[in-house]
Amino acid sequence: MIIGVPKEIKNKENRVAAIPATVAEFVNKGHKVYVENNAGLGSGFSDEDYKQAGAIIADCETVYKSAEMIYKVKEIFPQEYKYLRENLILFTYIHSNAHLEQTQALLESKVIGIAYEDVEDKNGRFPLLKPMSELAGKGSFLAALHYGQSVHGGKGILFNRICGVETPTVTIIGCGESGMGAAELAASFGNNVKILDVNKEVMNESKSKLPSNVEFLYSNRTNLLKCLKETDVLINCILWNKTRKDHLVYKEDLKLMKGGAIIIDVACDDNGAIETSHSTSHDDPIYYEEGILHYCVDNIPSAFSRTASISLANATLPYAMEIANKGCEKALIDNKYLLKGLTCYRGKLTLAETAIKHNLELTLYDEIIKDFK
Template sequence: MIIGVPKEIKNNEYRVAITPDGVKELCARGNKVYIENNAGLGSGFSNAEYEDMGAEILYSPKELFEKSEIIYKVKELFPEEFDYLKEGQIIFTYIHSNAFREQTDALLEKKVVGIAYEDITDKNNEFPLLKPMSEIAGKGGFLMAVQCVQKINGGNGLMLADVCGVKKAEIVVIGAGNSGLGAAELAASLGNKVTVMDINTVKLERAKEVLPKGVEFLYSNKKNIEDCIKKSDVLINCILWPKHRTDHLITRDMLKLMKPNSLIVDVSCDEGGAIETCRSTSHDNPVYSEGGIIHYCVDNIPSAFSQTATTSLCNATLPYLIEIASKGVRKALCENEHLRRGLTCYDGVLTLEETGLKQKRPYSSPEEVLNIV
């Protein structure tokens, strides 16, 4: 198949969907790969490196979309790209259709096949294409906290590390998934007092097995949350909040319980989600203060660590892309129920229930549109 890799146009997005090694894997299987000019520079990969592995460089995103059967990306589509879409084209990326209504309109209108990384599952009902970016986002979120609490950056002047004779900083991590484990691992390794919270006791037990001694694990109920935020210097949210929920884990009023000028890092960055006062920010202007509390809510933390993130993401997504390219998209979707879970839209029909509910759109199941009995 013909696979096109465009340059990401989101502000401060330095990742690219594929490494030169990934191009070699695709070309070895008889696929044609187009890379947009300088698409890999932000991750440290030159045009020449891609060409050496068999790719062809195109200098226009319009031409790349026109020539490609599969568009292989990192981030969602932006309005500038909507007109490039064509019927039957496969879009393979983080789509997040529930959050971007205009994008959903374009995907349905153009009758493309949208397959979202974030919804693909594995045999354990986990999300293997979220995992690599979640780990980097959690670790990156803590590293950003290290900067945000510095006095020169408007924080309280804490060092998030163990210093002899000084009370340890208290870090509260909500969520014991991949992001939470990443954040807690770094925070605990530097000697901070770390508390991890979750409603899933299995995840808490798993976290206890892998995290350093001294980390505290608490069931996430209202009383424990309130007790923890009173003492926290840094609160790191790592849970994805269901899009249809209108309540919040940390409400605006609860900010009054926190230490003045303490820090919230919202790794998940669901606007108005688990953290009521969260609104997306960028690497250009990452923090704001609300209710006397500093908020860091950058929605693409892994982009700051672009080379590591690109390599990790390509490692995770490439096997699925190879399957789609080898079998054809319909056969791949019919034969692989885990890939099918990622189907967002097909031939003008929305196939993701979550987006249908949030945006009040009609939807059908992937099995219905593919005529799977």
């Protein structure tokens, strides 16, 4: 198969879908890989590194026009719509429910879109979200370290255990991949860490992985309000149901927080679990509501682009390789977990959540694959 790796064009998106080692794996299996000029530069990989791995370096148009499968990181932007065509396989984060215009472009062009974020594993978890969530969680604690400093707008708190100084409290809502990433760093810095979740099984599992300065609490309004009053940092790591209209932390609740406390919202859903959150960018990452600093950057892993690219490429390669080796249809039939990622197939929308949200016609996966030869 011919695989194309474009340079990401989203502002401050420094990740790349395939690192040179990924290219070498494809080439070893007899595939051809086009990599756009400077695609890996933001992650510290030069065109020369890719050439040595066996890639063909080309301009953006050549990459898109030559490829049977476009292998990238972020969704497709309007400048890229012109490259979409029938049967082109698109393997990337798509987030079709959040980007209606893009979804329409994918449907009109009849591409085959497989979204990283919807690929599942046998436990119903999301293996292609996991590596980025871990980094986002770790990055969220690092953001707290940064914005806690008085020179960066904070109260001047070092989130660390210092002799003779009261140990800071870090509260994390959500004990999933990003919550665990945040907790691992916050705890290793010696802070008093509190994690709230609604899933007792997950909390029990996590307890054995984290040190004793991490306390696990059931997530209910009473515990949350108590934590809000005591915490120096609140880190939101919930996977929030986008159809919910309520919140966990209301604007009014911010008045309970200590002066100079910080909210780091990893989930960063607009008007989501935290009513006052709206997503921000690395260019303009923070804002204040009720005197509380909010950090809601929606692509935290991009700040750790090299680590993120390597980690993401390691996670996506087995699926991309299966598509390349077998062809898209056979790979989708053989691998029901990959099939979960199918967003659109030759003009038909297959992702229920997007169809429901935007009132679009849905075609079930089973309908689609029954016509595969």
